Amino acid sequence: MKFNKTIEVKHIFNKISFKYDFLNSLLSFGLHKLWKRKLVNLLEPLNGEDWADLCCGTGDLAFLISKRVSPMGSITGVDNAKDILNIAKKKAELKKNKFIKWEIKDVLEIDDSSKNFDGICMSYGLRNLNNVEEGIKKVFYLLKNQGRAGFLDFHHSTKNSLSNIFQKIYLRLVVVTISRLFNLSQEYAYIEKSIRNFPKKNELIKIAKEVGFKKVEYRTVFFGQMGILILVK
Numbered sequence: 001m002k003f004n005k006t007i008e009v010k011h012i013f014n015k016i017s018f019k020y021d022f023l024n025s026l027l028s029f030g031l032h033k034l035w036k037r038k039l040v041n042l043l044e045p046l047n048g049e050d051w052a053d054l055c056c057g058t059g060d061l062a063f064l065i066s067k068r069v070s071p072m073g074s075i076t077g078v079d080n081a082k083d084i085l086n087i088a089k090k091k092a093e094l095k096k097n098k099f100i101k102w103e104i105k106d107v108l109e110i111d112d113s114s115k116n117f118d119g120i121c122m123s124y125g126l127r128n129l130n131n132v133e134e135g136i137k138k139v140f141y142l143l144k145n146q147g148r149a150g151f152l153d154f155h156h157s158t159k160n161s162l163s164n165i166f167q168k169i170y171l172r173l174v175v176v177t178i179s180r181l182f183n184l185s186q187e188y189a190y191i192e193k194s195i196r197n198f199p200k201k202n203e204l205i206k207i208a209k210e211v212g213f214k215k216v217e218y219r220t221v222f223f224g225q226m227g228i229l230i231l232v233k
């Protein structure tokens, strides 16, 4: 089953890669950029630090972080879907950004011992991993002591709460309807299913504490639609 999820998710992101940035901006009315900036501001990457953007997709977070950690530090964008990572690389060429390293890899298969990051970020990635707990554990092992991590994703709100109802309506009526125009409705319908299987705020906090993070904070953004989890090792 685990194997199947990885293949399914990789297929989805390879398939939507050519429209990914365009649809992200259209479907979030451009707001995803603000939320990503908020995440990076909360994490405060500093010049000279080594960072990773896991599940980087087309690299939005990596580009933001590269401005903060360069020229003395480093930032690596990691994704296991070739086509979406190629878009990130093309964007880097256009921006003349040679600073970011790009790695095609399954996040859960990164070798723990070889890395020592000051910071790790992930936007809309954790929900897509085979196992959320394994993802948080992996991040823990990849961080230095005192290292910080930040995750931005859809907030899994309480069933039938106002934000939950709004989220369902938005995902079904806006996201699926608009993505249908590009023949990608099945792929975008996956978002709702993946949120249903994603741990809620208190479960995420519990997992992070059990994994060993000393500081664990969760905040909602945009009327409870998105959630940001900030962790310090």
Ligand SMILES: C[S@@+](CC[C@H](N)C(=O)[O-])C[C@H]1O[C@@H](n2cnc3c(N)ncnc32)[C@H](O)[C@@H]1O
Pocket (backbone or CB within 6 Å): 006, 009, 010, 013, 014, 024, 054, 055, 056, 057, 058, 059, 060, 078, 079, 080, 081, 084, 105, 106, 107, 108, 122, 123, 124, 125, 128, 129, 130
């Ligand atoms: C929703 S996109 C988010 C991309 C980017 N972080 C953003 O916020 O725009 C999720 C990304 O996670 C990647 N992904 C999913 N599972 C992964 C895994 N096990 N290892 C590496 N990347 C993965 C997908 O290929 C996809 O690019």
